[in-house]
Amino acid sequence: MKLTHRRLASILSLAVFATVSLGTGSAIAASKAVKPVTIQFWNYWDGGNGQALSKLVTEFNKKNPGIIVKPVTFPWGDLLPKLQSAIASGSTPALAATDIAWMANMNQSGKLVDLGAALGGIKKATGDIYPSLLTYGLYKGKLQSLPASTNNLSLFYNKDLFRKAGLNPNKPPKTWAEMRADAMAISKLGNGTQGMEIYVQPGEGLTWQFQPYLWQSGAGFLNKTNTAPTFNSAAGKTALQFLVDLINVDHAATAGQWGAFDKGQAGMRIDGSWMVGGYRDNAPFEFGTAMLPIPDGGVHATNMGGEQIMAFKGTTATQAAAVTFIQWFTSAPIQARWDVATNFMPISDSVANSNVLLKHIAEEPALKAFIDQQKYAYARPAIAAYPAVSDAFSKALEPAFYGTVSVSDALANADAAVRKALSTN
Amino acid sequence: MMRKFKKISLGLADHLVLIAISSIVILPFVWMITTSLKPPKLAFAAPYLIPTHFHWQNFVNAWHEAPFSRYYLNSIIVAVLVTFGQVFTSALAAYAFDRFEFPLKKTLWFTLLASMMVPLPLLVIPSFQIIQHLHWADNLVALIIPRCWSAFGILLLRQFIHSIPRDFDDAAKMDGASTLRVIWTVILPLARPAVATLALFAFLFAWNDFLWPLIVLNSPEHFTVPLGIANFSGKYGTRWTLLMAATVSATIPAVIAFLAMQKSLIRGLASGGVNE
Amino acid sequence: MRNRQARTAYLLIAPALLLFIGFTAYPFIWSAQISLTSWDGLNAVKKFVGFQNYINLFGDAEFRKSLSVTTIYTVSVTLISTILGFLIALMLQRRGKSSVIYRTIFFSPVVTATVAAAVVWQLLFDPYVGVIDLGLKALHLPGPNWLSDTHWALPAVIIVGIWKRLGFAVIVYAAGLSSLPTSCYEAADLDGVSGWQKVRYMTIPLMRPVTTLVLITGFIDAIQVFDHIFILTSGGPMGSTNVMSLLLFNQGFKLFRLGYASAIGWTLFMIILALTMLQWQIRRRHE
Known part of the structure; x- marks a missing residue:
């Protein structure tokens, strides 16, 4: 029993010691960091994008001996809660790059640095x-972030x-009707091939993937203001009906989890240019890209994604x-090299026309569709x-894809839900 | 007599049932290992359960991108200290609640129990603001100190201590032992099964915790194992073979550790007789 | 004397109490304040909206659905893992060397990081390359599209929940069984009592404290479930796996409705508290 006592005591003192030393450890680190300035850069660029970023950052740190930038990557879905708690408690990093879809909220935080003022005017800061x-x-009227990609x-x-379905592999569909015919031909291959x-899946993913159809058909998403x-219009119904029919009438698609295309189990998918590098290296099939097919009498349209980079107020x-x-x-x-490494799109004409990028696009023909498409974003x-709004919209549409709610009801529900979200948020 | 008893509990049918359930339980591990050894292009190609490729490069890459030994160290530090912290504070509080009368006892007891029902995500932002005031952000201390108490632990130990006759305390007190000493030398050894159960529960909770470390930690050198793994699946595509190599790296040592410790764990949980 | 007792008691409770006040009670009350605002978690201003969030909650079909999903999940995972854990522990009783292997297998999921396990299960459930459906097809059984089917997604996440939880029940029961007095069983053997009767009339009653323990810990774990469902389905399809923690997380951290999320959390707390008190009342009346 004595032994137990002594052991417990020593373990407890060890615990206290460890805790205290952990605490002081960071304090020492903080006092040392007077010169040079070390700042964290939060982002969600993982994998190849992350490696490209750390390469560039290493270069930056070498060029700027007074500054050490430390990139920290969090999973996409987790960066937002991190930023929310950091902003709420005043522990923001010096730098962050976030999804453009979050920017309206980030802008209201009052914690972002006025980049226009810091860089000698908005015009000078933004260039072309x-x-x-x-x-x-x-x-x-203030510039609080700049496009990072x-x-x-x-x-x-x-x-x-x-090829297997007897289609021409060099002739991707150009219209919705062609896309539908191709999809039906491929689904006839059987074995669950879509x-x-x-x-x-409800959420911003569904909305962001569906909006191009709305813009192409002329329905739009929200009004100008x-x-x-x-x-919720005739054009909107046509757009939704087209996809719902692909699933429930033509059986050329399945309402289910995302990922069949990656596994070589689906003929087509809408996705972003960042997938090009990954598919080239890892996809178990040969892939091609094309501009999004459009409906009869419709217009070219796609959705714009990307990240904004911002500085937080600090010392x-x-x-x-x-x-x-x-x-x-x-x-x-730097942007040109960043785009070469990540297959993101150029943010300005001077990036788009740089030799580095032009050469890369020539070597990576799959990017051409995205370059052509960008002006319709x-x-x-x-x-x-x-x-x-996006959440309410996607939740109202989800049952339509599963065939449990009619297209017109789904859009009417979405209309009501979006109006409510607009008025209460 | 013993032989007859054994005959009843042993049986081929039992074995078959056990093997069937075990193979379901073990399925994810087999798949995980096989996939972690495939070249990236074959991640989704058969065979799924028997490794035919040995693409060790996945492990090299996974370890290159994420220092798992560091994550392990952090996870172990956190889980061990949280476990000791919970046992320590719970033992003291449980003893007080069982053996003493004091003002507000019932109110306090009820409040502590009710706190078990608080949904944890609710506390994330306010808790983090407190951590910030204490300057504990991005520090393992923030994962340890707030977790060093447990309403469940107090409940569990109080129930067990209640079954230990007061004569034991009194005998020790006659010898001049202080209250603390009574708890350490008399009560805790007798309550070993309950302590072991609490320790296991606390350790596993800290080991698996994801949301709170995510909010609190910023620097990769402070990350725990779950955070390290989460970074392999992202918005711009998941790299499955790397992710599986990371997952295998994060899992195998824990399983081996259990294999080594399970005898003493069972003995700890069992001795003294749970059924007083 | 009484005073001194109280002082000692408070000193003993102090460590736990201080941590409770600082890291649970205080943030909890703080969250009540947030629940009365329309705060998005980012804005410098927290707009006070009174009980509006709670009023909105009553008409929220998503919240009601989530409540029933959480109930089904919690009850199934807790009950099934407890019963199965007990049966397995019973089979493993006095099984020498082989029980070590079995126990390790059952316990492995418990020590596997939930995030990692969920990622693996996601692919096991895949309709194309998932081992589960391939196995079912080999047996000429229809393999459902687990995670995308409104009927099968909840069973799928329950299966993973049980898989993760089972080992804990097995170990705690195994320990409990190993400390049962063998003398009673020997006496029963002498009287020619059958194996099943021994389990029914001796083992189960003797194991009651263990069962209570396994049930309580199981309940605490299951009602707070988040990690693996977040990865497997994110609450879908059509909210069929949208448990409370997930709803709360999505409202607070994805939709920028921290005020509303806090109201959800508080309402959930009140409901569980009320149910627990009701159960205590009933039990007290029975005794």
Whole structure:
């Protein structure tokens, strides 16, 4: 019994010691970090994108001996709660790159550095960056973030499955009707093979994948002032009916989890340019890309994605370091190399026309569709209510894909839910 | 007599049932290992359960991207200290609740029990603001100190201590032992099964915890095992073979550790007789 | 004397109590304040909206659905893992060397990080390359599209929940069984009592404290379930696996409705508390 006592005591003192030393450890680290300035850069660029980023950052750190930027990667779904708790408690990193869809909310936090003021005026700070990309960074006349990357959705298709189904692997569909015919041909291969993979899981994923159909058909999503939905129209019904029929009438698609195309089990899918590198290296099939097919009498349209980079208020030193990094990272030469490494799209003409990028596109023909498509990219509404709107919209549409609610009812429900989300958020 | 008893509990049918259930339980592990050894292009190709490729490069890459030994160390530090912390604070509180009368006892007891029903995600943001005030953000301390108490632990130990006759305390007190000493030298050894159960529960909770470490930690060198794994699946595509190599790296040592410790664990849980 | 007793008691409770106040009670009350605002978690201003969030909650079909999903999940995982754990422990009783192997197998999921396990299960449930459906097809049984089917997604996440939980029940029961007095059983053998009768009239009653323990810990774990469902289905399809923690997390951290999320959390707390008190009342009346 004595032994137990002594053992317990020693374990407890060990525990106390360990805890105390952990605590002081960080304090020492903090006091040492007077010079140079070390700042964290939160982002969700993982895998190849993450490696590309750390390469660039290493270069930056070498060039700027007074600054050490440390990139920290979190999974996409987890970065937002991290930022929310950091902002709520005043422990923000110096730098972050986030999804453009979150920007309206980030802008209201009051914690972002005015980049226009820090970089000698908005005009000077933005250069020839495309104006459509700047909407996410401007808030009450101030520039609070800059585009770090942009991208869009185009059509991916599985050339092997096209061949097997007797289709021409070099002739991807150009219209909805062709897409439907191709999808039906491929689904006849059996074994659960889908002609077209459709994203039906509720959330921003569903909305972001479906919006191009709305824009192509002319239905639109919200009105110009972002105060009311416009999708509950004849054109909107045509768009939704098209996909719902692919699933429930043609049986050329399945309402289910996302991922069949990656496994070589679906003929077509809409996805972003960042998948090009991954498919080239890892896909167990030959793939091609094309601009999104459009309906009869419709227009070209796709959805714009990407990330904004921002600096958070902190000490003069960390803010200056963060601004220096943003200026460097958004400069044309660095952006061109960033796009080459990640297959993201250029943010300005000077990036698009740089030799580095032009050479890369020549070597990576699958990117061409995305470059062509980029000028038809629509921006999602940059309003604080957007996440709630998107969620309500996707939840109302989900049952239509499963065939439990009619297309017109689903859109009517979505209309009501979106109006409510707009008024309460 | 013993022989007859054995005859009843042993049987071929039992074995068959056990093998059937075990093979279902073990299925994910087999799949995990096989996939972790495939070249990336074959991640979704048969065979799924018997490794035919040995693409060790996945492990090299996974370890290159994520320092698992570091994650392990962090996870172990956190889980061990949380376990000791919970046992320590629960033992003291449980003893007080069982052996003493004091003002507000019933109210306090009820409040502590009710706190077991608080949904944890609710506390994330307010708790983190407190951590921030204490300057514990991005520090393992923030994973340890707030978790060093447990309403369940107090409940469990109090029930067990209640079954230990007060004569034991009194005998020790006659010898001049202080209350703390009585708890350490008399009560805790007698309550070993309950302590072992609490320790196991606390350790596993800390070991598996995901949301709270995610919110609190920023620097990869402080990450715990679950956070390290989560970073392999992302918005821009999941790299399955790497993810599986990471998962295998994160799982196998824990299983081996259990294999080594399970005898003493069972003995700890059992001795003294759970059924007083 | 009484005073001194109280002082000692408070000193003993102090460590747990201080941690409770600082890291549970205080943030909990704070969250009540948030639940009365329309705060998004980012905005510098927290707008006070009174009980509006709670009023909205009453008309929220998603919340009601989530409540029933959580109930089904919690009850099934807790009950099935407890019963199965008991039966397995019973079979493993006095089984020498081979029981070590079995126990290790059953316990492995418990020590596997939930996040890692969920990722693996996601592919095991896959309709194309998933081993489960391939196995069912080999037996000429229809393999459902587990995670995408509104009827099968909840059973699928329950299976994973049981898989993760089973080992804990097995170990705790195995320990409990190993400390049963053999003398009673020998006496029963002498009287020619059958194996099943021994389990029914001796083992189960003797194991009651263990069973209570396994049930309580199982309940605490299951009602808070988050990690593996977050990865497997994110609550879908059509909310069929949208348990409370997930609903709360999505509202608070994806849709920027932290005020509403806090109201959900508080309502859930009140419901569980009320049910527990009701159960205590009933039990007290029975005794």
